[in-house]
Amino acid sequence: xxxxxxxxxxxxxxxxxxxxxxxxxxxxxxxxxxxxxxxxxxxxxxxxxxxxxxxxxxxxxxxxxxxxxxxxxxxxxxxxxxxxxxxxxxxxxxxxxxxxxxxxxxxxxxxxxxxxxxxxxxxxxxxxxxxxxxxxxxx
Amino acid sequence: xxxxxxxxxxxxxxxxxxxxxxxxxxxxxxxxxxxxxxxxxxxxxxxxxxxxxxxxxxxxxxxxxxxxxxxxxxxxxxxxxxxxxxxxxxxxxxxxxxxxxxxxxxxxxxxxxxxxxxxxxxxxxxxxxxxxxxxxxxxxxxxxxxxxxxxxxxxxxxxxxxxxx
Numbered sequence: 001x002x003x004x005x006x007x008x009x010x011x012x013x014x015x016x017x018x019x020x021x022x023x024x025x026x027x028x029x030x031x032x033x034x035x036x037x038x039x040x041x042x043x044x045x046x047x048x049x050x051x052x053x054x055x056x057x058x059x060x061x062x063x064x065x066x067x068x069x070x071x072x073x074x075x076x077x078x079x080x081x082x083x084x085x086x087x088x089x090x091x092x093x094x095x096x097x098x099x100x101x102x103x104x105x106x107x108x109x110x111x112x113x114x115x116x117x118x119x120x121x122x123x124x125x126x127x128x129x130x131x132x133x134x135x136x137x138x139x
Numbered sequence: 140x141x142x143x144x145x146x147x148x149x150x151x152x153x154x155x156x157x158x159x160x161x162x163x164x165x166x167x168x169x170x171x172x173x174x175x176x177x178x179x180x181x182x183x184x185x186x187x188x189x190x191x192x193x194x195x196x197x198x199x200x201x202x203x204x205x206x207x208x209x210x211x212x213x214x215x216x217x218x219x220x221x222x223x224x225x226x227x228x229x230x231x232x233x234x235x236x237x238x239x240x241x242x243x244x245x246x247x248x249x250x251x252x253x254x255x256x257x258x259x260x261x262x263x264x265x266x267x268x269x270x271x272x273x274x275x276x277x278x279x280x281x282x283x284x285x286x287x288x289x290x291x292x293x294x295x296x297x298x299x300x301x302x303x304x
Contacts (some may be wrong), residue, residue: 008279009190014176014210014221016183016250107173 010085025085027131033070034127037111038120040067045117067115071108076129078104081134090137100130147271172197173271175278176210178221182250182257183208186287187221192279195272203227203246203267206290211248213242214262220276222248222258223290226258226297228267233296236262247297251290 040063047056047063082101091097107123110116178191187208189192195210202210205224213220226232226247232239239245245264250256259265274287 008192010175010177011177012173012176012219014193014219014274015213016178016180016187016189016221016252017213017218018182018250018252018255059235 018124021079025081025134027077027081027127029132030074030081030127031124031131033073033077034124036070036121037067037074038117038124040064040070041111041117041120044115045091064115068112071112071123074108074123075105078127078130079107085134086137090133093137094133097133100126100133104130173210173219176219176221176225176274182252182255183221183223184252186223186251186290187274187277188283190280191277191283193221193233193274194276196275197272203248203270204273204289205230205292205294206288208287209246209248210271210274211265212269212271214265219271222250223258225259225293226251226295229295232264238296239264242291246270 040137044060044063044067056121069092077103081099086097104123104126106118107126110119111123166171174195174197176193176195178187178193179189181189203224205227207224208221209224210219210221212218226241228241228243230241230246230247232241232247239247241264245269246267247259248265249258249260276286277283
């Protein structure tokens, strides 16, 4: 059966060229957002501990808010590329793709819940690896 | 070797060797030409889907007919692309910038799946010399085997309802 289909398979491909898979997807937004999360964790760590100064508290709240928002951006950007861009043949090439995405989403959640420099660095690295996979499928 | 023998026989009045070499020649040309393709990407949905296997008709006279599905070398990339003939040689295309009069050797090719398709709206008219063949039959998948119907004929003036990409 497989030999028969191999023989029938056309040797050439004709592309019904679409814009969407070629133009719009870009993991850069996710990388930037992951970087922002890490940067916010850094800024929070630089605040004087136990300070009740209004300016410090205001900065703390802002940093936490921005951290939350950007962790959410990571989740969104990664999910969209994962569901809309990647095709079965990509998963064949990168069998751990689903697992990687799951890990990134979990890590983004962890970074929302905690102020954890290690988790932030982990998120940044995982998103970077995801971006590398994305770009390798463009070659 | 075969060619030499067919020459001898041809001189002697026997044509079987000649027709054999003719056949071999035709077979060679068929192997070299693109007469079947696999479709990738979705801009021709729902008429064609990614993974469809098609036969091509390499008869030039039928290529630029409006509504037909053609395979051609995409102007920007040189990749083989598949689109529908929206307007043929001599037709007029009404676009937001005005009316375009296609030359005697030009066609206006569009994807059925308008908004996401990269086609003549991006790269302009396609020269007929870039056309490779007309897709006429889908032989796989089994559930979708059949002739590929020609699309609607919009007439010699094609108005695009969308702005140019």
